[in-house]
Amino acid sequence: MEQRWIRLSGPAAGIAFVVLLVVGTALAQGVPTPDKSAGTTLTWYASHRGTVLAFGLLSGLAAMVFLWFLAHVRHTVSGHPAGGRVAGTLAISGTAMATTAMVSTLPPVVLAILANRPGVTPDPSLVRMLADLNSLFFGAIGLFFVVFVLALALTFFLGALAPKWVGWIALVAGILGFVGSSAAYFPDTNGKPFGLTILGFIALIGLLLSILITCITMLRTEAATT
Numbered sequence: 001m002e003q004r005w006i007r008l009s010g011p012a013a014g015i016a017f018v019v020l021l022v023v024g025t026a027l028a029q030g031v032p033t034p035d036k037s038a039g040t041t042l043t044w045y046a047s048h049r050g051t052v053l054a055f056g057l058l059s060g061l062a063a064m065v066f067l068w069f070l071a072h073v074r075h076t077v078s079g080h081p082a083g084g085r086v087a088g089t090l091a092i093s094g095t096a097m098a099t100t101a102m103v104s105t106l107p108p109v110v111l112a113i114l115a116n117r118p119g120v121t122p123d124p125s126l127v128r129m130l131a132d133l134n135s136l137f138f139g140a141i142g143l144f145f146v147v148f149v150l151a152l153a154l155t156f157f158l159g160a161l162a163p164k165w166v167g168w169i170a171l172v173a174g175i176l177g178f179v180g181s182s183a184a185y186f187p188d189t190n191g192k193p194f195g196l197t198i199l200g201f202i203a204l205i206g207l208l209l210s211i212l213i214t215c216i217t218m219l220r221t222e223a224a225t226t
Contacts, residue, residue, distance in 0.1 A: 007222055010072020011215035013065040018208050018215075020065065024058035025204075027051050031108060034131040034191030038124035041131055045108070045115035052112035056105040063098040069211070070094040076161065076218075083160030089151040097144035104137035128191070135184065135193055142181020142200050149207050150174040162217050166210050173206025 030048070032041045045052060074091045077083035107130040114122045149170050156167030180200025187193050 004222070008219065010069055010076070011218035011222075013072065014069035014211050014215035014218075017062050017066040017069055018212050020058050020062035021208065024055050024062060027055040027058065028108070031134070032131065033193060034128065034135050034187065036131075038122075038127040041111070041127050042115045042122065045111045049112045049116045052108050056109040059105045060102055063102045066098050067095065069215075070098070073155075073161070073214075077155050080155075080158070080160035082158040083155060086151045086154050086158070086160075090148065090155065093144055093147035093151060097141060097148050100137070100141045100144055104134070104141060107131070107134040107137070132187075132191060135187065135191070138193075138197065138200060139181045139184030142177050142184065142203075145200075145203070145207070146174050146178045146181065149177060149203070149210075152207075152210060161214055162221075163213070166213050169206050169213075170210045173203040173210065175203075176200070176206065177203035 030044070032044050070091060073094075074087050077090060078087040111122075111127065111130050111134075114120065114127075152161075153167045153170035153174060155161045156164050156170060176199045180197050180203055183194040183196035184200065
């Protein structure tokens, strides 16, 4: 029989992912947008070196535990008569989203390191390029996010995951995520992100709520069967 700790590790990893991502996102607040001057950007990163490096580490840890949670969800969904139709989509899109999110932490981390390196003055064009990449990665993550969260919504509607009403949260998150991630590809001529990108953050909250509620439900179900 499958050991109980393995069954508990999946939802526990999901909760850990939510906590790590919330803390990491909070640390990333205040990052200069690409329309700011190179000097302003470097000054900010120079004074927030530790915060940015911690953000990079927490984001990596969040990606790690998310993949563990994702494997658990795939196993659970695959065992449902109708879940096999979306299990592969969940696994592939979730892995792509986590990988892209991990890579997206590199531009701000590199900026934090360069801004504090003694005797080195980064080229303004390089600073701007890294700032632009930091912003555009939001759109790249968002497109994988949309596929994952819509597949997640479908698993709820099919009854492969519970509670079923969480599927509506995931569905709305998917729609908002598509608009927000698409908007990220259309900054103004100075590099300032399009205002609709804020919808991507609202969509992220929807995903985190969906995962948190699902994990709590899994833990309660496991406790009720023991």
